[in-house]
Amino acid sequence: MILTRGQGGLFRYVLYGHAALAMAFLLLPIVFIALLSLGSSRWLAFPPPEWTLKWYQELAGDPRWAESLWLSLRLALCVTILSVLLGGAAAFALTRGRFRGRRLLKAFFVSPMIVPVVIVAIALYSFSLKLGLNGTFIGFVAGHLIIAVPFSVICVGNSLRAFDIALEQAAAICGASRLQTLRRVTIPVIAPGLMAAAIFSFLASWDEVVISIFMASPQLQTLPVRMWTSLRMDLSPVIAAVSTLLVLASMLLMLVLGLLLIRRAPK
Secondary structure, eight states: OOOOTTOOTHHHHHHHHHHHHHHHHHHHHHHHHHHHHTBOOTTOOSSOSSBOOHHHHHHHHOHHHHHHHHHHHHHHHHHHHHHHHHHHHHHHHHHHOOOTTHHHHHHHHHGGGTSOHHHHHHHHHHHHHHHTOTTSHHHHHHHHHHHHHHHHHHHHHHHHHTSOHHHHHHHHHTTOOHHHHIIIIIHHHTHHHHHHHHHHHHHHHHHOOHHHHHHOOSSOOOHHHHHHHHHHHOOOTHHHHHHHHHHHHHHHHHHHHHHHHHHHSOO
């Protein structure tokens, strides 16, 4: 039974209270982190004795954080592009192809989502040492692709399964080549799946810490690795400032995406 706003009686207020508690449970830790980044205490004391912006100034004055941020951005962008290309091609083969072992091959592609990431990291670390890729940008890309490609295979594959093949047949009847059909018919229709694959691949690379720890070097450390090192070596409010800026950046990105979806929605 569906309850409207005017129905439900007391149960309606119970639902409101439950929703408010769930929101508080999710949002209060973020609020505490933001407040800690503005405190004057050196040791993440709450409530802060005084308010200051010196931790943001210290963050801006340390070039190591900027280097880690730039590395994470470059890495995530490279992984996103390669993941969509490789995962999309694999999704096409798994969805449109008719060959033996197709299900087994699909299970292989999505297995990094099931296998514990620390096992993948150890295996990748051992393999990259033999090839001399440990501590290199190429090694980072290869490691992050392992966890990003499954998202592309799933997202693009779902879009292709929902795709009406009659559209491609109609394009072929009208004289379109396979490349023209792919570029003007198939890709525009499955664009939401490609976008979802790109978003999930970017987030998988941006947030990855276990593989990055194994692949890192003193010169190459992604932002999550830098944050992890800061938590272990020096529990400074600078880490709270970094976390707050990342939350604000995520909120801004979601706002921009929401506005774009509203503008593209049919009126």
